Amino acid sequence: MTTPGPRITALAGGIGGARFLRGLLTHLAAAYPDGAGSSTAEVTVIGNTGDDIWMHGVKVCPDLDTVMYTLGGGINEDQGWGRLDETYTVKAELAAYGAAPDWFGLGDRDLATHLVRTRMLTAGVPLSEVTARLCERWNPGVRLIPMSDQRVETHVLVDDPTGALTDDGSPVHTAIHFQEWWVRYRASLPAHGFVLMGLDEARPAPGVLESIRDADIVVLPPSNPVVSIGTILSVPGIREAMRSTSAPVVGLAPIIATAPVRGMADACLAAIGVETSPTAVAAHYGARSSGGILDGWLIDTVDAESVDCTEALGITTVAVPLLMTDLPATAAMAAAALDLADRVKARP
Ligand code: GDP
Ligand code: CA
Numbered sequence: 001m002t003t004p005g006p007r008i009t010a011l012a013g014g015i016g017g018a019r020f021l022r023g024l025l026t027h028l029a030a031a032y033p034d035g036a037g038s039s040t041a042e043v044t045v046i047g048n049t050g051d052d053i054w055m056h057g058v059k060v061c062p063d064l065d066t067v068m069y070t071l072g073g074g075i076n077e078d079q080g081w082g083r084l085d086e087t088y089t090v091k092a093e094l095a096a097y098g099a100a101p102d103w104f105g106l107g108d109r110d111l112a113t114h115l116v117r118t119r120m121l122t123a124g125v126p127l128s129e130v131t132a133r134l135c136e137r138w139n140p141g142v143r144l145i146p147m148s149d150q151r152v153e154t155h156v157l158v159d160d161p162t163g164a165l166t167d168d169g170s171p172v173h174t175a176i177h178f179q180e181w182w183v184r185y186r187a188s189l190p191a192h193g194f195v196l197m198g199l200d201e202a203r204p205a206p207g208v209l210e211s212i213r214d215a216d217i218v219v220l221p222p223s224n225p226v227v228s229i230g231t232i233l234s235v236p237g238i239r240e241a242m243r244s245t246s247a248p249v250v251g252l253a254p255i256i257a258t259a260p261v262r263g264m265a266d267a268c269l270a271a272i273g274v275e276t277s278p279t280a281v282a283a284h285y286g287a288r289s290s291g292g293i294l295d296g297w298l299i300d301t302v303d304a305e306s307v308d309c310t311e312a313l314g315i316t317t318v319a320v321p322l323l324m325t326d327l328p329a330t331a332a333m334a335a336a337a338l339d340l341a342d343r344v345k346a347r348p
Pocket of ligand 1: 012013014015016017018063066222223224225227228229252253254255256259260261262263265322323324325
């Protein structure tokens with residue numbers, strides 16, 4: 001006899017999302033075994049595509065690919081993105097032609113994914129279907145859906161990197177693609193804000209709103225609250241679906257003490273005027289009881305003294321270890337998130 005598992009929907013960026021999801025699948029396989037090494041739970045992942053970029057004639061979807069490769073066993077573990085056993089012959093050859101951009105780590109194996117994707121996209125196949133086809137190879141164990149089939153790209157407002165000044169001597173603001181800011185400049189150019197190009201024309205991809213509405217639990221992994229989760233929530237209709245689902249919505253803090261665990265989320269938070277702390281991120285998401293999207297929030301044990309602050313916002317908060325040091329630790333985080341969802345649900 002197998003126990004039917006829950007339907008879980010997660011919103012995910014790249015590394016933080018993918019690693020958490022791997023722990024979630026491990027926990028589910030133990031808690032709701034299907035007798036064949038997997039689980040009876042159904043996990044749907046809504047992936048961020050705001051980081052997507054066209055370069056050298058191909059469409060690159062870094063966050064979708066990080067989730068797909070991580071769950072499919074093809075990720076470069078040390079790096080957290082890109083393919084295992086990667087080589088960079090094409091990148092070197094492009095550089096020999098002086099072909100820009102030269103700052104993006106376009107690997108040879110990875111390029112095959114982009115070529116297959118681009119060929120389907122140019123034949124008119126929507127990104128959500130293309131992603132499903134790519135996943136047939138990788139069997140990630142989740143249903144991976146891009147947030148939108150339309151092109152939405154995050155751009156960052158920065159002081160012009162050439163040092164150009166306006167007539168009154170203040171720096172000229174320029175919008176550069178998120179990847180250029182993140183990868184080329186390592187988020188070192190102070191950002192004045194983010195612009196989501198194409199957002200007005202974007203709609204949630206097929207299945208996105210339904211997966212939020214019909215879920216038993218909605219989870220926000222410890223992904224970047226601004227340029228991963230924030231971007232997904234900006235697609236018209238998604239925030240409203242999060243607000244109105246009957247499922248409990250629980251999140252995990254990507255910030256421990258006063259710093260992101262990895263990457264430059266602090267630079268993103270600063271750009272939108274949010275302090276780098278687990279409490280400030282929870283306040284930024286807001287409680288569902290007061291117009292926000294969260295019912296429950298997990299913070300790290302080192303931040304235990306701020307449980308009361310988030311509780312005061314109307315968000316049920318629990319402190320547990322939140323470092324994804326290995327798979328068992330990550331599975332324990334996922335178990336804690338599902339326990340918290342049960343607790344929130346049981347509340348009168
Ligand atoms: P990206 O698209 O590759 O940047 O990945 P995500 O947006 O999914 O996740 C990035 C976030 O994951 C960063 O803000 C990190 O602080 C967070 N993160 C990475 N590793 C850990 C971890 O072990 N624990 C927690 N709590 N957060 C983590
Ligand atoms: Ca990303």
